[in-house]
Amino acid sequence: MTVKVSYYPGCSLDGTAREYGESVETVARLLGIDLRELEDWTCCGASSAHASNDAVAVALPASNLMIADKTGMDLVVPCAACFSRLKFAEKELLAGKEIAGTSNKYEGKFQIKYMLDFIWNDVGEKAIAEKVKKPLSGLTPVCYYGCLTTRPPKITDATNPENPINMDNLMKILGADVKAWSYKTNCCGGSLMVTCPDIARKMTGKLLNMAQEAGADCIIAGCPICQANLDNYQEEISKESGKKYATPVFYFTELMGLAFGDTSVKKSLSRHMVDPRPLLKKKGLI
Amino acid sequence: MKVSETTQTVIPDRAWRDKVEKLSGQNISACYQCEKCTNGCPVAFAMDIAPHRLMHSIHLGLKDTVLQKNTFWVCASCETCTTRCPNGIDIAHVMDTLKQMSLLEGKKPERKDIPIFNNAFLASIKKHGRMDELEMITDYTLKSQGPAGLLKQSGMGLKMVAKGKLGLLPRSHRANRQVKNIFKQTEGQQ
Numbered sequence: 001m002t003v004k005v006s007y008y009p010g011c012s013l014d015g016t017a018r019e020y021g022e023s024v025e026t027v028a029r030l031l032g033i034d035l036r037e038l039e040d041w042t043c044c045g046a047s048s049a050h051a052s053n054d055a056v057a058v059a060l061p062a063s064n065l066m067i068a069d070k071t072g073m074d075l076v077v078p079c080a081a082c083f084s085r086l087k088f089a090e091k092e093l094l095a096g097k098e099i100a101g102t103s104n105k106y107e108g109k110f111q112i113k114y115m116l117d118f119i120w121n122d123v124g125e126k127a128i129a130e131k132v133k134k135p136l137s138g139l140t141p142v143c144y145y146g147c148l149t150t151r152p153p154k155i156t157d158a159t160n161p162e163n164p165i166n167m168d169n170l171m172k173i174l175g176a177d178v179k180a181w182s183y184k185t186n187c188c189g190g191s192l193m194v195t196c197p198d199i200a201r202k203m204t205g206k207l208l209n210m211a212q213e214a215g216a217d218c219i220i221a222g223c224p225i226c227q228a229n230l231d232n233y234q235e236e237i238s239k240e241s242g243k244k245y246a247t248p249v250f251y252f253t254e255l256m257g258l259a260f261g262d263t264s265v266k267k268s269l270s271r272h273m274v275d276p277r278p279l280l281k282k283k284g285l286i
Numbered sequence: 287m288k289v290s291e292t293t294q295t296v297i298p299d300r301a302w303r304d305k306v307e308k309l310s311g312q313n314i315s316a317c318y319q320c321e322k323c324t325n326g327c328p329v330a331f332a333m334d335i336a337p338h339r340l341m342h343s344i345h346l347g348l349k350d351t352v353l354q355k356n357t358f359w360v361c362a363s364c365e366t367c368t369t370r371c372p373n374g375i376d377i378a379h380v381m382d383t384l385k386q387m388s389l390l391e392g393k394k395p396e397r398k399d400i401p402i403f404n405n406a407f408l409a410s411i412k413k414h415g416r417m418d419e420l421e422m423i424t425d426y427t428l429k430s431q432g433p434a435g436l437l438k439q440s441g442m443g444l445k446m447v448a449k450g451k452l453g454l455l456p457r458s459h460r461a462n463r464q465v466k467n468i469f470k471q472t473e474g475q476q
Contacts (some may be wrong), residue, residue, distance in 0.1 A: 007380070011416045011417040011418075011419065015452060016419055016451045017451075018450055018451055025411075039301075040415075040462055041416075042411070042416060042464065046407065046417070047363045048403065048404040048407035048408055049408060049411075050363070050379075050382050051310055051385050051386075051400075051404050052386065052401075052408060053386070054382075055385070055472035056408070056473075058467060059471075060411070060468060062371065063464045063465070063468060100468075100472050101464075101467050101471040101472050102468065104444065124304075126411055147362075147363075147366070148364075149367055151365035152365045152367065152369045152378075153369060162369075185366075187362050187364035187366070189328075189362055190362045190363065190364070194399075194423070195403045196332070196360060196397055196399070197428055199329060202331070202332075203328055225352065228332070232442070273449070
């Protein structure tokens with residue numbers, strides 16, 4: 001069975017989050033999802049736009065929704081920030097607001113879905129379970145959802161914004177021994193890692209610490225910024241905090257690829273700053 | 287009974303409060319100081335005034351007190367306060383409004399790199415329609431830390447290039463008519 005959807009990769013997926021982009025495409029292929037990249041898509045503006053100019057912040061994502069509208073297919077989005085901005089624009093458009101700089105031609109006969117929720121809700125547990133060839137036995141991850149895929153619920157339409165569970169359930173189906181923790185939606189600092197690293201490293205350090213306390217041997221993310229913040233600065237955070245961190249940070253799609261027995265995902269593992277291969281070898285997963 | 291360590295006499299400036307409410311579209315007067323925003327805020331430790339106190343200061347119209355704080359600049363836009371506010375105030379959006387008002391007033395934030403980053407980010411979109419990570423981060427680093435800073439940051443940059451996470455070639459994508467039109471019609475607007 002093939003499901004055809006529009007796909008909005010966002011700016012990071014062929015750059016700093018290349019391993020996310022690669023593994024999303026692999027997993028989609030294996031699950032029979034036909035990702036149709038949105039023609040001539042442009043940046044959502046992310047937090048820099050909404051911090052600077054309300055009009056730009058709605059027009060950039062809205063113009064992409066107007067392209068998606070013509071396809072009539074649901075729009076699937078892997079990045080938390082893109083998802084959040086597109087959903088924000090959707091609410092404005094559905095409220096009938098005039099948006100400067102755009103055609104304002106919009107019917108809105110499609111849904112915007114975050115990649116993880118689309119895979120879990122639309123592809124479904126059964127179809128995922130059938131693909132598992134190499135269960136993630138022995139892996140003890142914590143699932144990290146970050147901020148913008150669930151918050152604020154009046155924008156994201158998330159049913160359980162304080163305690164999302166789709167990634168936990170997905171990883172359990174893949175055979176992982178998922179650990180419970182209270183930090184699954186605590187902020188990593190986002191772009192403060194660039195502008196105020198002194199603040200953001202404390203925020204990310206707290207997450208690394210809590211993951212360790214929960215008995216996790218790795219962290220699973222579903223957002224390019226979360227993954228980068230958690231993965232890239234562990235050396236500095238170790239030095240500053242006096243604790244030793246070398247915790248691999250995966251995208252959930254990388255682990256799906258591995259559990260589905262796909263070897264192409266291995267290539268993306270070499271792109272991580274904390275090399276996850278020793279852990280995966282130890283657990284007999286690669 | 288002692289209710290406060292210090293007292294301060296303030297003359298409320300309703301006009302300024304009304305302005306913030308109008309620009310943000312939020313009913314700040316609905317805040318009843320429950321402190322849920324502050325208790326859930328993951329950046330509160332780095333703020334010079336807690337979010338609920340900032341809201342109270344806006345309510346009193348204390349423009350100069352509010353705009354000199356770093357609270358709204360270091361807000362990470364994680365949306366926890368907005369999600370939990372029992373009175374439906376989009377507090378994270380008020381923080382954005384304050385950033386925009388502060389820049390229009392010509393204030394120089396203590397955390398000066400934040401607006402520099404936002405400008406570099408938007409400049410890249412304006413040029414390419416999409417954000418070019420390497421170009422954006424180079425532009426930002428040069429403007430915030432100068433050539434010496436660029437040299438200092440190049441270690442992480444080279445690591446990223448080696449891992450295939452940053453392409454050295456500039457993006458071939460150019461901003462389409464739609465993006466050009468958006469910037470043309472919205473610049474200067476709030």
